[in-house]
Amino acid sequence: MRTIHRERLAQLLAEGGGVVRRSEHPELGPVLDRLLRTKELTTVLLGIYAPAGFCADLAARMAAVAAWNADAVVVGRAAAAATYWPDIRFDRVDIVLRVARKLRSMDFRLHRRTIPVDWIRELRVGTRTVRVSAPALTAVELAAELGGEPIDTVLRTRQATLDDMRSALDAVSGSRGNGARRRLLWESRDTPWAESERLAHQLLRDAAILGWTGNEKVVINGHTYFVDICFLRLKIAVEIDGRDHQRDITTFVRDRERQNALVLAGWIVLRFTWQDLDRHPQRFVAQVRAAIETASRATAVNKR
Structure with a gap:
């Protein structure tokens, strides 16, 4: 050769x-x-x-x-x-x-x-x-097999929006499993970036707690942060640590930096783990309600 x-x-x-x-x-x-x-x-x-x-x-x-x-x-x-x-x-x-x-x-x-x-x-x-x-189509098609995770992941990586995925689903109308895909997109309307956030959103909706947005962009001293669940008017941040949160040291450190910046800017910050949501959902809801009441009283005092 x-x-x-x-x-x-x-x-x-x-x-x-x-x-x-x-x-x-x-x-x-x-x-x-x-x-x-x-x-x-x-x-x-x-x-x-x-x-x-x-x-x-x-x-x-x-x-x-x-x-x-x-x-x-x-x-x-x-x-x-x-x-x-x-x-x-x-x-x-x-x-x-x-x-x-x-x-x-x-x-x-x-x-x-x-x-x-x-x-x-x-x-x-x-x-x-x-x-x-395309990522939007890939995510919605995989959702029939894998549930909400493909949608959460594409939202977190910002490779597609909910509107993109809705349009992609319309483009393949008639495909088997589209009913489940539409349901998952509806459940994703507040843009969860992880399964744990998806669960937290559902618990808040079931408890009729309103006035929050998912993964809201907040700018503090020129730095941009994304708050998992944000009550912007009341300056309440609800942070959700997923199942593998502590295994990723970069995410762990970044989340602590964000928390410190929020606290120093006058925010109430609550942190919950996947286990908190899964095993103690009523406690999660009660603590969010307590934070809302505390922030509302402080807001009322400041307006006097």
Whole structure:
């Protein structure tokens, strides 16, 4: 095997996002066949090859889809991982095509349907361009399977708004599970950024506590903070620590900085954990009511 061919293959793999398409480089056929026999290369999709072990690499899988069919659209969990939710776990890459085509792979799953062009985004992987569903559409479609978390995550990362997701859902009207998706969007009307915030919002609504907004932007001494549940007029901040809050030291430190800034600016700050909401919802509601009463009395005194 000539060294020049190996060098050429290495260059093509680097440029192509970790994969090479056989039909684009017929001169490398003997090289590809030998590397496949020695298991240095593996078949990703028909006619698409990558170095052994590619499956752990999302970028290589996305490049493989682009090389396999330029009209294919990556959807579902893989689309979320590629656009707004890098920590989401997935086993297979879901692909949408308008027309039927054979696909024999345990790493990919093909669906025959159409994605409206307005809800497709293009990503570059090496020299290739892969099409993926837009974050708004990805989030609402995943909601039928994963509940509110995809919606919360896309809102937190600011990759889509509620209006974006409502429009995306309208664009795929008639899809199975849309009733549940619409219900979740309605429950998300106060823009929760986590499951714990979603639960807190529901508890406040059930208790008929009004006058608050979710993830409200507050500026203090030139610094911008987002308050989980904000009673802006009364200067009450209700902060919700999610299940994994203390595992993320960056979030932990940032939340303490925000709390100190709010307190020094005259705010009442209440902190609750997921366990507080889940195990003691009545206590949560009672303490929020007490804060409202305290702030209201202080406001009345200051107006005299």
